[in-house]
Amino acid sequence: MxxxxxxxxxxxxxxxxxxxxxxxxxxxxxxxxxxxxxxxxxxxxxxxxxxxxxxxxxxxxxxxxxxxxxxxxxxxxxxxxxxxxxxxxxxxxxxxxxxxxxxxxxxxxxxAHQYLMLHSGVVEKYGKAIIFPALPGSGKSTLSSALGLRGWRFLSDEFGLIRANDGLLQPMPRPVPLKNTSIQVIQNFETSAVLGPVYPKTRKGTVSHLQSPTASVEQSNKLVKPAMVIFPRYQEGSETIFEELPAHYAFLKLSTNSFNYEVMGLKGFERVRDMIDSCTCLSLTYSNLDDVIDQLDKRLVNESSHDG
Amino acid sequence: MMDRPEKSRQLLLDAFINPNLLKGLPLEDWELLIRCAGASKLVAALGDKIAVNCPTMLVPEKVLDHFQAAQQLVNYRKQMTTWEMHCLNRALINLDIDIVLLKGAAYIASELPFANGRTLSDIDILVAKENIEEVEKLLSDQGWITASLDEYDDYYYRTWMHEIPPMRHRERYIEVDIHHSILPLTSRLSPDPKTMLSDAVLAKGGARNKVFSPVDMVLHSVVHLFHDAELNLTDFRDLVDLHELFSYFSKQDDKFWEKLDSRAEELSLYEPLYYALYFSKSLLKTSVPAELLINKNRPNFLPRVLMEYLVPLSILPEDPDFMGKKVAFARWLLYVRSHYLRMPMLMLLQHLMKKSQKRFNHV
Structure with missing residues (x-):
């Protein structure tokens, strides 16, 4: 119920x-x-x-x-x-x-140290999950939300939970606290988006929460393997640019993105190592959400065909 | 049926008396047990106890998650303290003195089985009083800083306490408490630290540090809990330590109880030892020889009966959904007791005056 x-x-x-x-x-x-x-x-x-x-x-x-x-x-x-x-x-x-x-x-x-906790958005399509690790303000919540609103499975906007024992991603599709200009961006992007009350003057400025997609919430128990790690950065007016990241650099960026990397000790190291080994690691600079979503979709289709 | 407040206490006690008693526990009781163990910082210890003693027991998946998460944090803190200890030893390498590890750090260094799941927060060490200045200077020259205290607190620490103000390396967060005595100098008991220091032994694993001999290790923990602590719910963990120490050492050494008894006599620590034995036996069913409990030096009837009533109330976590006033009152009484034991009445009054004056000045 x-x-x-x-x-x-x-x-x-x-x-x-x-x-x-x-x-x-x-x-x-x-x-x-x-x-x-x-x-x-x-x-x-x-x-x-x-x-x-x-x-x-x-x-x-x-x-x-x-x-x-x-x-x-x-x-x-x-x-x-x-x-x-x-x-x-x-x-x-x-x-x-x-x-x-x-x-x-x-x-x-x-x-919850049975998980390696990443400060990351997580989405999934075609059974492939993308992790968006980023600092606050880089647009990962907005990007993950936009993907969710376009029918991707939304797993989390800022709490990427990696199960310590097997490295699978545990969904936690809670409402997304959109901040300041992101509120308008999402409303313009998808007029059917359902937002909660607007809270002015919080620690993070003005906040309004976006309801998570029904289908994503219904699949909260469906764990998935990470396929891509993409470090997003919103830059006004920018084209959509993907760049491959060298493994050692991606490793450092991903491990420092975790809330509890140190607490997780060896397990934390192993989980990050596995992700870097098995995932495509990219950086992404973008400004146009529709274009990003289109390109991400193509990349995932490509990934799938490589596997086949 | 047992009422809820009683149930929460019994669950936690059963778990440490014999985890096999938890077999077939309904899920809601597991939930209550984890909450209570959490309040006493014993989740990892409980998980470890079950894994060691009843490896085939069916534990709900969710409970295992909590055990795993808690153990992860314990392991991390253990790693940090071990590293801190290594840095301390390196900083003091040219000083030819004995450094005795106390409490958690000692249990780890002695490779005591129960140390695996035990939470520890800081490092406690003991050095001879005449070395303390040098130790402090060497550490502050190498990056350790003293907690910022006001003039009165600093004076109080240095004049009356059994330790100097806590130090912490500026790049790390593990606090180091450096003791030169077992109890505050104002305390009503004064076991001689020199006797205990001279009997200290090298810790296992070829470490440079010493630990107290088994009886002194136990007595130190005893004194800390029953003569210095406030005996509130964060102290139940220490009673579990004692239960584990009693059980472990008495298995290792047939003469352990006799040695403990005569050492307590020698250091005049029979009163706190009585309480430790009594509560470990009555709450955690430790197999304490009966004759130790009827020793002529045990506390007088009235304080004894009062303690026997108050301590279990205060030290065990309450059901978090049914917090009562009785427990709060018991905790307050034992808090007053701990201060009464810590210093003479006149001095306590002066101390409290000073403290409240300071509070007023801040407002």
Whole structure:
């Protein structure tokens, strides 16, 4: 049963009860307990295709609660709790959703070392996955989102999870926090794109979340082998330029892109090495999304024919 | 049925008493167990315990993920501390003194089996008091920096504590605590560090560092937990250490219990040892010889009964969904106790005055 299959009233009842609302988000099950209806409205819209989980092992137990002091009512705030710990300062109540997203990132980032975690977008087509490792602001979220909106399978916009034991990519197609000008870019690119509320003045500027493609969310359990590693860089007015990267250079770029490369020790080294050995590694400079998508498609078709 | 708060405690205890008791555990109990083990930083230790003692046990996939992730982090920290220790030794190479590793670093260097899954956060070492200045100078000349403290804290450390303010190399993040004594100098007990230092032995693996002899290693851990710590939920890990140390050393050496008993007598550490034996036995079912617990030097009736009631409440993680006031109160009482043991009353009052004054000045 998906989030959208239950009524909002049921959703509120679930999440305000002691058992909470449990949702499968990629490989993780998250229990959410909150009484905040405005948060739940945004959540239920952006996570509409995610499965409600019953009787499964819960990885993260999250409570979104108002403080117990005067800020409960006056300029109301919200606090993110995980297992009785509040790791962050309170947020304004109307920024509860970005706080939840940020907090969940924090939970995963500090504990999920059964994965090599890359700061990368990930998409897939024809059974071939492309990893887009890049720094914030390079346009990887926008690029991955655009590919998702053109029917590619969207696996992640900034959390590339490589399973430490076998090197397969684990999808986690959460809503994409589009920032500043990317919001308009995506709206212009695809008028049917569904975006959540606009949050001005967050740490990253103005943020609005893009709903993930239904088909991608439905395939959250389908792991895939990486085929290409492409380091994207948006540059205004640029042609679409692909350049092959030497292996040693790609290795350094990919390993430093990981959140937990050091923690992963030998396993981390082996996973990056395998990816560099088995994937085509390229850099990409672009400005026109349609052109990039077209060319990426051709390259994947080519890759497939090489394999055959 | 057992109520939830009771269940969370029992699950965690069972897991360390005998992980075979976890066979056939329902998934929701595994979830509660992982949450509680997480609160006590024992997830990797639990995973290791199960892997070693019951390799054929069916553990849910998700739980194995948590074990793997936690072990990964433990391995990383272990690697970092081992490297830090190597750098320390190199920095002090021209100094002909004994450096004794304490706690986690000692368990690793001694290759104790339970050290594999044990989390460790910093390095604790002990040197003779007359060498401490030289050690500090050599380290600060080679890139280690002292935590920035204000004048009062620095004075307090140097005058009354059993260690100098923590040092950290400016390019790395592992903290090094350099001790010259076992307990703060103001403490109500004062085991002589010289006796323990002179009995220290070389760690395994041909290392340059020493570790305490088995009985002293145990007693150091005992004193730390039952005379210096606040006995809150982060300290349950230390009780698990003690249980493992007792079990391991008593298997290695038939005379271990006798030696421990007489060494505690010699260093006047029977009171904390009593509590360590009592709680290790009553909570984790360690096979402690009964006669050790009825020693004439055990604590008086009233404090003993109070401790026996408060410690299990305070030290074991609560069910995170059912936090209670009783536990918070027990933790507060034991926190007060730890300060009472740390310094004489008049000094404690002065110390607290100074601390609160500082807090006011900051506002």
């Amino acid at each position: 998906k989030i959208k299959d239950i009524t909002f009233k049921q959703l509120v009842e679930h999440s305000s009860g002691s058992k909470g609302l449990c949702v499968s988000i990629g490989p993780f099950v998250v229990r959410i307990r909150t009484k905040e209806k405005s948060f739940l409205q945004t959540f239920s819209m952006l996570y509409q295709d995610f499965e409600v989980s019953e009787g499964e092992f819960v990885d993260f137990h999250i409570d979104m609660r108002r403080p117990t002091n005067v800020r409960r009512w006056v300029n109301a705030q919200i606090i993110f709790w995980v297992d009785g710990i509040a790791p962050f300062e309170p947020f304004p109540l109307d920024h509860a959703f970005p706080l939840f997203e940020w907090g969940l990132n924090w939970c995963i980032g500090r504990s």
